[in-house]
Amino acid sequence: MSNKQYCVIxxxxxxxxxxxRSRQSMPKQxxxxxxxxxSFIRHTYERFAKLIPAENFLVVTNRKYKxxxxxxxxxxxxxxxxxxxxxxxTAPCIAYAAYLLQKQNPEAEMVxxxxxxxxxxxxxFRTIISECMEFxxxxxxxxxxxxxxxxxxxGYGYIQVSDDQLLSKVKCFTEKxxxxxxxxxxxxxxxxxxxxxxxxxVKAIIEAFAKYLPxxxxxxxxxxxxxxxxxxxxxxxxxxxxxxxISIDYGVMEKADNVYVRCGEFGWxxxxxxxxxxxxxxxxxxxxxxxxxxxxxxDTRSSIVQLPKDKIAVISGLKEYxxxxxxxxxxxxxxxxxxxxxxxxxxxxxxxxxKHI
Amino acid sequence: MSNKQYCVIxxxxxxxxxxxRSRQSMPKQxxxxxxxxxSFIRHTYERFAKLIPAENFLVVTNRKYKxxxxxxxxxxxxxxxxxxxxxxxTAPCIAYAAYLLQKQNPEAEMVxxxxxxxxxxxxxFRTIISECMEFxxxxxxxxxxxxxxxxxxxGYGYIQVSDDQLLSKVKCFTEKxxxxxxxxxxxxxxxxxxxxxxxxxVKAIIEAFAKYLPxxxxxxxxxxxxxxxxxxxxxxxxxxxxxxxISIDYGVMEKADNVYVRCGEFGWxxxxxxxxxxxxxxxxxxxxxxxxxxxxxxDTRSSIVQLPKDKIAVISGLKEYxxxxxxxxxxxxxxxxxxxxxxxxxxxxxxxxxKHI
Numbered sequence: 001m002s003n004k005q006y007c008v009i010x011x012x013x014x015x016x017x018x019x020x021r022s023r024q025s026m027p028k029q030x031x032x033x034x035x036x037x038x039s040f041i042r043h044t045y046e047r048f049a050k051l052i053p054a055e056n057f058l059v060v061t062n063r064k065y066k067x068x069x070x071x072x073x074x075x076x077x078x079x080x081x082x083x084x085x086x087x088x089x090t091a092p093c094i095a096y097a098a099y100l101l102q103k104q105n106p107e108a109e110m111v112x113x114x115x116x117x118x119x120x121x122x123x124x125f126r127t128i129i130s131e132c133m134e135f136x137x138x139x140x141x142x143x144x145x146x147x148x149x150x151x152x153x154x155g156y157g158y159i160q161v162s163d164d165q166l167l168s169k170v171k172c173f174t175e176k177x178x179x180x181x182x183x184x185x186x187x188x189x190x191x192x193x194x195x196x197x198x199x200x201x202v203k204a205i206i207e208a209f210a211k212y213l214p215x216x217x218x219x220x221x222x223x224x225x226x227x228x229x230x231x232x233x234x235x236x237x238x239x240x241x242x243x244x245x246i247s248i249d250y251g252v253m254e255k256a257d258n259v260y261v262r263c264g265e266f267g268w269x270x271x272x273x274x275x276x277x278x279x280x281x282x283x284x285x286x287x288x289x290x291x292x293x294x295x296x297x298x299d300t301r302s303s304i305v306q307l308p309k310d311k312i313a314v315i316s317g318l319k320e321y322x323x324x325x326x327x328x329x330x331x332x333x334x335x336x337x338x339x340x341x342x343x344x345x346x347x348x349x350x351x352x353x354x355k356h357i
Numbered sequence: 358m359s360n361k362q363y364c365v366i367x368x369x370x371x372x373x374x375x376x377x378r379s380r381q382s383m384p385k386q387x388x389x390x391x392x393x394x395x396s397f398i399r400h401t402y403e404r405f406a407k408l409i410p411a412e413n414f415l416v417v418t419n420r421k422y423k424x425x426x427x428x429x430x431x432x433x434x435x436x437x438x439x440x441x442x443x444x445x446x447t448a449p450c451i452a453y454a455a456y457l458l459q460k461q462n463p464e465a466e467m468v469x470x471x472x473x474x475x476x477x478x479x480x481x482f483r484t485i486i487s488e489c490m491e492f493x494x495x496x497x498x499x500x501x502x503x504x505x506x507x508x509x510x511x512g513y514g515y516i517q518v519s520d521d522q523l524l525s526k527v528k529c530f531t532e533k534x535x536x537x538x539x540x541x542x543x544x545x546x547x548x549x550x551x552x553x554x555x556x557x558x559v560k561a562i563i564e565a566f567a568k569y570l571p572x573x574x575x576x577x578x579x580x581x582x583x584x585x586x587x588x589x590x591x592x593x594x595x596x597x598x599x600x601x602x603i604s605i606d607y608g609v610m611e612k613a614d615n616v617y618v619r620c621g622e623f624g625w626x627x628x629x630x631x632x633x634x635x636x637x638x639x640x641x642x643x644x645x646x647x648x649x650x651x652x653x654x655x656d657t658r659s660s661i662v663q664l665p666k667d668k669i670a671v672i673s674g675l676k677e678y679x680x681x682x683x684x685x686x687x688x689x690x691x692x693x694x695x696x697x698x699x700x701x702x703x704x705x706x707x708x709x710x711x712k713h714i
Contacts, residue, residue: 316690
């Protein structure tokens with residue numbers, strides 16, 4: 001393990017798509033929606049802890065999740081959890097970590113990862129990350145990890161490569177194409193899913209901020225002296241209030257000319273929807289993804305059921321449904337309606353306030 | 358109010374048909390399944406308390422429900438709750454009360470009522486009960502209350518009358534006819550539903566026991582000296598272990614020749630199924646019977662939803678379903694499948710023991 005290598009876990013999401021399992025007080029990254037025995041953020045930590053020493057992790061999250069982060073990753077010190085006062089998308093989140101690291105160690109190399117993805121082939125994944133770190137350090141480029149697509153998913157960003165090397169210069173980014181375009185991408189073979197996992201040196205990413213997001217560069221450069229001091233919290237509050245919300249993809253990656261993608265296949269999913277949870281869950285012989293115990297199903301097929309611990313369910317006559325029961329909210333909806341969850345949340349919030357959100 | 362008049366509430370049922378709302382530890386009679394603000398047994402007590410003084414009530418129940426009875430009817434003394442060690446159907450239950458009353462007051466007149474029925478026209482009902490009591494006292498006959506049937510229900514017992522008087526001699530009892538027969542009964546006009554509400558003098562019912570259920574008569578006559586003494590509990594235990602389970606309808610009413618029925622219409626239901634709860638509940642404009650608050654329905658019709666207090670539900674895409682959520686059990690099933698609930702209970706019991714039953 002190298003002392004120059006750092007892992008930045010982005011853990012600020014509120015995970016509304018898994019409501020009512022995920023809540024504002026308990027977003028997806030802290031849940032074990034797939035029933036693996038560990039939360040997403042714990043898996044993410046352990047995945048990288050074999051490459052990077054514990055003291056070189058940073059987690060960027062909303063300040064209200066600081067305690068949760070430390071509970072799920074007790075290996076971290078409090079000062080390794082960077083608290084955003086407000087979510088401003090990935091560019092400010094990454095900037096916060098990068099400008100802090102620059103101050104601590106100008107030679108730092110960083111891998112940036114979402115906290116809530118599923119990766120099945122961890123060994124293969126780590127091999128790829130190590131390659132990326134080596135390449136990024138040597139070349140000073142910005143490296144992103146691309147996933148060989150398995151279906152014309154319209155919810156992902158796509159990266160077009162310029163050659164057929166595993167580590168290839170990026171030709172183009174396309175955010176959430178329509179189905180026709182996604183199908184063309186798949187057939188063409190030059191397109192990969194954007195995993196949102198990035199590798200670069202602190203030097204390279206800060207140069208990119210300076211060039212492509214000069215406002216952010218100015219704000220975070222001004223912030224830098226306060227970082228790690230008692231003035232940090234108030235200074236961060238001010239910067240996040242002022243800075244524009246923008247994704248690192250849109251703000252930097254799509255514009256920079258030194259972006260490379262390392263393509264791989266390692267059983268990746270962002271587990272962004274109940275459909276994806278269904279896909280990655282073990283199913284019974286009627287294709288139901290249900291808890292191992294306590295679920296009594298009759299004439300029920302292709303459904304997903306999630307229950308609180310020790311609760312049992314008797315379910316008859318549901319085909320392709322999502323049933324999510326929690327202590328204070330029950331949701332029953334067809335799998336084809338999962339995109340309505342945000343509408344459900346809005347309506348509940350309108351009538352009932354934040355209590356159940 | 359007459360000091361000779363007593364009300365015996367039969368409250369031993371375990372109400373499996375309303376599982377998971379009703380439980381072995383909390384049967385239907387102690388629940389407010391219709392959301393009226395009071396339990397069935399409380400309504401039953403209040404219904405008769407306008408005719409009969411509190412000290413003249415007896416409640417016969419399983420011993421495990423004694424505390425619940427006293428909680429729901431705090432007007433009663435402990436010795437007014439007669440505890441069955443085991444359910445033996447209605448004849449032993451009634452015998453227990455009748456032989457006790459005979460000892461306390463040989464002139465006693467009694468009305469016997471289930472604890473868990475719905476009666477909407479309470480004034481009309483009380484008028485009828487008063488008439489029955491007067492007639493039973495005067496004539497020494499056994500009087501049952503018949504309900505003008507509104508549909509060819511195959512779950513009820515039917516009573517055929519011998520003339521078109523309101524208070525008529527009974528010609529015949531028919532337990533749970535098939536649909537064809539039930540339809541014929543309705544068309545014929547001579548048939549009424551057996552409400553399970555009876556009025557008679559203690560003298561008359563004990564004479565009937567002696568004549569038609571001599572074994573029971575012998576057992577309960579032997580028991581009588583122990584009633585109201587410290588020996589009661591053990592003696593009752595022995596009698597219930599020995600005596601045959603049999604309904605008062607089958608054991609006495611169908612055989613006796615002095616049985617009369619007082620027919621009436623007073624908005625009666627035994628609320629014996631979720632279908633009946635649905636029928637008696639207020640519905641929204643899509644014919645859903647749901648809690649007044651906390652239920653967010655989309656594309657959902659003709660369904661019944663019951664939730665724990667303060668819980669909310671978001672339900673999409675259900676037509677004619679029963680959704681019953683409790684703290685530790687969730688049940689979702691088509692309304693047409695409500696007769697499967699006993700099967701559900703058996704299966705849960707087999708796999709999980711009594712914990713959720």
